[in-house]
Amino acid sequence: MTPPAPHRRRLTRPAWLLGGVIVATALLGTYLLFAQSGSSQRHRSATVGPALSEIPFNGQRAYRYLQQICDLGPRPSGSPAMAAQQKLLAEHFANLGGKVTRQEFRYRHPLDGSTVPMANLLVEWHPERKERVLLCAHYDTRPFPDRDPVDPRGSFVGANDGGSGVALLMELAHEMPDFQSRYGVDFVLFDGEEFVFSDTDTYFLGSEWFARQYVGNPPPYHYRWGVLFDMVADADLQLFQEGNSVSWSDTRPLVDSIWQTAARLRVPEFIPRRGQTVRDDHLKLHNIAKIPTCDIIDFDYPYWHTVEDLPRRCSAESLAKVGWVTREWLRGLK
Ligand SMILES: [Zn+2]
Numbered sequence: 001m002t003p004p005a006p007h008r009r010r011l012t013r014p015a016w017l018l019g020g021v022i023v024a025t026a027l028l029g030t031y032l033l034f035a036q037s038g039s040s041q042r043h044r045s046a047t048v049g050p051a052l053s054e055i056p057f058n059g060q061r062a063y064r065y066l067q068q069i070c071d072l073g074p075r076p077s078g079s080p081a082m083a084a085q086q087k088l089l090a091e092h093f094a095n096l097g098g099k100v101t102r103q104e105f106r107y108r109h110p111l112d113g114s115t116v117p118m119a120n121l122l123v124e125w126h127p128e129r130k131e132r133v134l135l136c137a138h139y140d141t142r143p144f145p146d147r148d149p150v151d152p153r154g155s156f157v158g159a160n161d162g163g164s165g166v167a168l169l170m171e172l173a174h175e176m177p178d179f180q181s182r183y184g185v186d187f188v189l190f191d192g193e194e195f196v197f198s199d200t201d202t203y204f205l206g207s208e209w210f211a212r213q214y215v216g217n218p219p220p221y222h223y224r225w226g227v228l229f230d231m232v233a234d235a236d237l238q239l240f241q242e243g244n245s246v247s248w249s250d251t252r253p254l255v256d257s258i259w260q261t262a263a264r265l266r267v268p269e270f271i272p273r274r275g276q277t278v279r280d281d282h283l284k285l286h287n288i289a290k291i292p293t294c295d296i297i298d299f300d301y302p303y304w305h306t307v308e309d310l311p312r313r314c315s316a317e318s319l320a321k322v323g324w325v326t327r328e329w330l331r332g333l334k
Pocket of ligand 1: 161194305
């Protein structure tokens with residue numbers, strides 16, 4: 001995803017670079033004061049909510065899925081690791097009873113002009129239900145960690161940015177066969193969210209393709225709501241309400257109801273205040289397909305688009321909290 005230029009966030013210095021600094025300088029005192037007040041605030045908010053063992057959602061298994069996905073290595077569109085991921089996911093969801101289909105399309109490689117095969121992965125639960133909810137994430141990883149201060153052409157595994165939404169849906173899948181509701185649920189994993197090599201390249205290829213298909217070949221069902229998950233596994237989780245999501249009048253009630261669910265469950269990481277405005281897959285779903293879709297995203301992630309976006313920067317607890325809130329919100333849908 002990408003924030004619009006006026007909101008483009010300056011990357012905070014990654015914590016792993018700070019170790020050396022902390023030993024030495026005269027700035028130390030000031031810096032430490034600042035860092036400690038920041039971290040104690042975070043810890044205070046984190047201790048208000050339930051501990052991992054008290055959350056009735058299997059965050060540890062979700063985290064193992066995250067590791068399993070990252071073990072495939074970088075997963076940019078069209079890569080062998082992306083193909084391996086698609087196979088792994090298709091088997092995973094089918095084994096749990098989901099109806100899995102691939103929505104294939106092609107794209108011209110921005111660097112060499114070759115044809116890149118892409119595919120969104122769709123998983124339907126209770127396909128006979130005509131009123132449906134779309135839960136989605138992107139599953140491609142950015143070709144390079146171009147915001148990395150040391151190695152911008154290094155290896156980008158995308159644990160949080162690309163892996164976290166996938167892991168969350170892999171775990172949520174265990175609960176879907178028994179989901180009692182008038183709503184059916186579709187998972188969609190978007191390809192080509194950030195198959196970008198320069199600032200002028202096009203984002204959101206998979207979600208745009210999906211949205212255009214929904215409008216051009218209308219299915220015999222209707223999506224009432226869409227929820228996009230992006231960067232939801234940060235070990236230091238803070239989920240403000242994304243700016244576009246709250247500014248759209250048809251989507252605002254969705255945001256309110258998810259954050260109210262979190263408040264009822266006492267999950268303080270869902271902070272009921274407007275956060276950054278982010279360009280992400282939800283724009284295509286909302287603007288083209290007219291599906292009210294919010295983006296659940298923790299954009300304050302120091303390892304964004306760096307080689308350090310690794311499983312160790314993520315946590316089972318964060319996945320558990322987002323998964324639990326999502327499931328309870330689904331159960332409460334009227
Ligand atoms: Zn990204």
